[in-house]
Amino acid sequence: xxxxxxxxxxxxxxxxxxxxxxxxxxxxxxxxxxxxLRLNVNADQAAYDRIIDQYDLDKPVPVxxxxxxxxxxxxxxxxxxxxxxxxVFDLVSERAINTARLAIPAFLIIALLAVGLGVYSxxxxxxxxxxxxxxxxxxxxxxxxxxxxxxxxxxxxxxFQRWFGIxxxxxxxxxxxxxxxxxxxxxxxxxTLILVITAGESRFQRAAMLEVINSDYIRTARAKGLPxxxxxxxxxxxxxxxxxxxxxxxxxxxxxxxSVITESVFSWxxxxxxxxxxxxxxxxxxxxxxxxxxxxxxxxxxxIADLLYGLLDPRIxxx
Amino acid sequence: xSDLLQSAAPLDEEALxxxxxxxxxxxxxxxxxxxxxxRLRKHKLALFAAGLLVLISLSFIIGPMLxxxxxxxxxxxxRILPPSWAHPFGTDAIGRDLMTRxxxxxxxxxxxxxxxxxxxxLIGTIIGxxxxxxGGWVDALLSQITNLxxxxxxxxxxxxVSRYMRSVTGTSILLALLLWPQIARVVRGLFLQYKxxxxxxxxxxxxxxxxxIMFRHILPNTIGPIVVSATLLVGGAIILESTLGFLGxxxxxxxPTLGNLVNEARGQLLTRPYEVLxxxxxxxxxxxxxxxxxxxxxxxxxPTTGRG
Numbered sequence: 001x002x003x004x005x006x007x008x009x010x011x012x013x014x015x016x017x018x019x020x021x022x023x024x025x026x027x028x029x030x031x032x033x034x035x036x037l038r039l040n041v042n043a044d045q046a047a048y049d050r051i052i053d054q055y056d057l058d059k060p061v062p063v064x065x066x067x068x069x070x071x072x073x074x075x076x077x078x079x080x081x082x083x084x085x086x087x088v089f090d091l092v093s094e095r096a097i098n099t100a101r102l103a104i105p106a107f108l109i110i111a112l113l114a115v116g117l118g119v120y121s122x123x124x125x126x127x128x129x130x131x132x133x134x135x136x137x138x139x140x141x142x143x144x145x146x147x148x149x150x151x152x153x154x155x156x157x158x159x160f161q162r163w164f165g166i167x168x169x170x171x172x173x174x175x176x177x178x179x180x181x182x183x184x185x186x187x188x189x190x191x192t193l194i195l196v197i198t199a200g201e202s203r204f205q206r207a208a209m210l211e212v213i214n215s216d217y218i219r220t221a222r223a224k225g226l227p228x229x230x231x232x233x234x235x236x237x238x239x240x241x242x243x244x245x246x247x248x249x250x251x252x253x254x255x256x257x258x259s260v261i262t263e264s265v266f267s268w269x270x271x272x273x274x275x276x277x278x279x280x281x282x283x284x285x286x287x288x289x290x291x292x293x294x295x296x297x298x299x300x301x302x303x304i305a306d307l308l309y310g311l312l313d314p315r316i317x318x319x
Numbered sequence: 320x321s322d323l324l325q326s327a328a329p330l331d332e333e334a335l336x337x338x339x340x341x342x343x344x345x346x347x348x349x350x351x352x353x354x355x356x357x358r359l360r361k362h363k364l365a366l367f368a369a370g371l372l373v374l375i376s377l378s379f380i381i382g383p384m385l386x387x388x389x390x391x392x393x394x395x396x397x398r399i400l401p402p403s404w405a406h407p408f409g410t411d412a413i414g415r416d417l418m419t420r421x422x423x424x425x426x427x428x429x430x431x432x433x434x435x436x437x438x439x440x441l442i443g444t445i446i447g448x449x450x451x452x453x454g455g456w457v458d459a460l461l462s463q464i465t466n467l468x469x470x471x472x473x474x475x476x477x478x479x480v481s482r483y484m485r486s487v488t489g490t491s492i493l494l495a496l497l498l499w500p501q502i503a504r505v506v507r508g509l510f511l512q513y514k515x516x517x518x519x520x521x522x523x524x525x526x527x528x529x530x531x532i533m534f535r536h537i538l539p540n541t542i543g544p545i546v547v548s549a550t551l552l553v554g555g556a557i558i559l560e561s562t563l564g565f566l567g568x569x570x571x572x573x574x575p576t577l578g579n580l581v582n583e584a585r586g587q588l589l590t591r592p593y594e595v596l597x598x599x600x601x602x603x604x605x606x607x608x609x610x611x612x613x614x615x616x617x618x619x620x621x622p623t624t625g626r627g
Contacts (some may be wrong), residue, residue, distance in 0.1 A: 006533060015467065015470065016470065018467065019467055019470035019471045022467075022471055023471055023472075023475050025480040026476065027475065027481075029479060030479050030482060054598050057459060058449055080369055124536060138607060138610045138611065138614075139405070139603075139607060141606075141610055142554060142558070142602050142603050142606035142607040143606075144558045144562050144598075144599070144602055144603070144606075145566070146561075146562060146565045146581065147561075147581075147596075147599035147602060149579075150588055150592075150595050150599065151586075151595070151596065151599070152350065152590035154588060154595070154596065156590055158588070159592070160591055166599075171589070179618055190329060241394075250469070257472070260566075260567070261562060261566075264566070275472065275475075276474065276478075276566070279474070279475055279478045279479070280478065285435065287475065291471070291472060291475065294470070294472055295470040295471075298469050298470050299470070302469075
């Protein structure tokens with residue numbers, strides 16, 4: 001197990017390097033640290049030289065990348081140009097906390113809902129209740145995140161206030177004071193994330209559950225007279241949840257990395273909007289800092305999922 | 320059955336029927352397509368979805384031709400009119416009729432979605448087939464590329480590349496390049512499943528080369544799931560296009576697409592929410608219809624789901 005973990009970690013390093021290099025090369029293509037100077041008629045050659053030296057602009061992209069990654073692995077991610085010299089590390093960690101405020105509660109609710117709905121739907125296959133759950137999850141899959149977010153805002157905030165004169169939720173602001181304020185500002189973005197992700201996950205859980213329910217050992221368990229409830233929850237669910245672990249890992253990593261659309265709909269000061277901002281303003285250091293965090297999250301959670309797989313399913317053994 | 324196995328000469332239909340009767344089996348004379356259609360016809364909801372889809376597409380194609388309004392010409396006297404008989408969806412900040420723009424935008428969005436689906440399916444099928452059938456380093460490369468797609472945020476690629484390609488064609492190609500691993504994974508799985516079955520081994524023993532085996536022998540068996548994936552992709556692509564538009568990264572304005580219309584109306588959410596919700600509703604409706612249709616196709620095109 002330890003050897004396997006070690007090998008997996010080593011195998012992901014080239015992937016991380018190639019991935020971050022692609023982003024580095026792409027962003028360098030559009031980033032122009034000399035832009036502000038060009039607009040300034042008083043800028044002398046010394047000012048140009050300083051910027052060129054600071055960003056190694058006289059060196060080719062691969063060399064610049066090597067310089068960046070050597071300081072990054074030592075914990076120095078440079079300074080953000082768009083946020084006037086704030087260290088990227090501070091900026092990213094502050095925004096990562098804001099993103100986690102949405103990601104963690106959303107993920108916990110999604111995990112519970114997806115398993116619940118998937119099992120319910122599978123157990124009642126082809127009954128009205130299954131069709132209702134299926135219909136709702138199709139709606140969730142078909143609804144672009146921004147449409148649902150904007151719909152929630154316009155109905156629950158704008159129209160609700162027009163009709164009843166009460167402002168139910170805050171629009172476009174994060175509040176962390178009292179419990180009421182937290183609820184008023186966090187509920188809608190979390191709800192948006194829940195609908196969009198639960199829809200896909202519950203379909204997946206339903207399919208996995210159906211496959212297990214129709215297998216021989218479940219028929220045996222039923223045939224020897226065990227109660228339906230015991231068979232479903234103790235025999236079937238345990239195995240049907242194994243494939244979901246991979247999906248959970250991917251979704252949780254994506255949530256923690258910041259959801260760009262949800263955060264821009266609700267003007268949430270999280271990682272997703274910071275990334276959008278970073279690339280939009282051609283801020284190389286900032287973009288790279290966030291991408292490194294996202295890539296690490298993906299790799300770590302994938303590894304955790306693989307290891308959990310081995311623990312949950314005794315048929316899988318890692319050498 | 321034993322007679323059938325022993326006789327090397329092909330049986331004519333008469334003989335087949337007689338044989339089937341003797342063995343107590345029913346001979347289904349319908350082609351695969353006819354059987355699939357019979358199964359599809361049972362899904363009332365899917366047929367309704369298909370009908371609605373045709374209706375929406377027709378309104379996108381014909382609607383703008385019938386409209387008396389221009390899609391780009393500003394008309395300052397008619398600024399920000401609420402929905403009325405003359406302007407069912409109202410008008411925007413510079414007096415353009417929003418219904419005309421929405422229908423015309425739907426035309427572009429749907430066009431992009433279909434092109435993306437076709438392109439993605441082509442690329443994904445070829446790569447998936449190679450990776451599943453040949454295995455080895457081709458397969459290893461594909462799985463590393465798939466991992467790479469998880470690590471590199473699509474947003475970074477989209478923002479950087481969209482600076483150079485924001486035409487209808489450019490956006491389509493960009494989306495196809497992002498989506499092909501989805502199809503490749505499906506096709507790879509199918510090829511893995513088929514490549515050691517008897518009919519493939521027989522073809523190989525008869526001297527067929529890898530290209531012939533892949534595309535003449537295995538591919539026809541995988542058409543069902545590929546058609547289903549391609550259908551669902553149209554829905555996925557229309558959502559992605561509108562999301563790109565929402566972020567201001569889609570086709571360059573003033574060309575209307577459903578996503579661009581949402582982006583233009585975004586600032587008015589608090590005062591005129593319908594301007595955002597109407598184009599959004601079209602995206603949801605199209606994608607919903609496609610999901611229902613795709614789900615029914617999955618049943619209909621699966622030869623193991625009974626006789627229908």
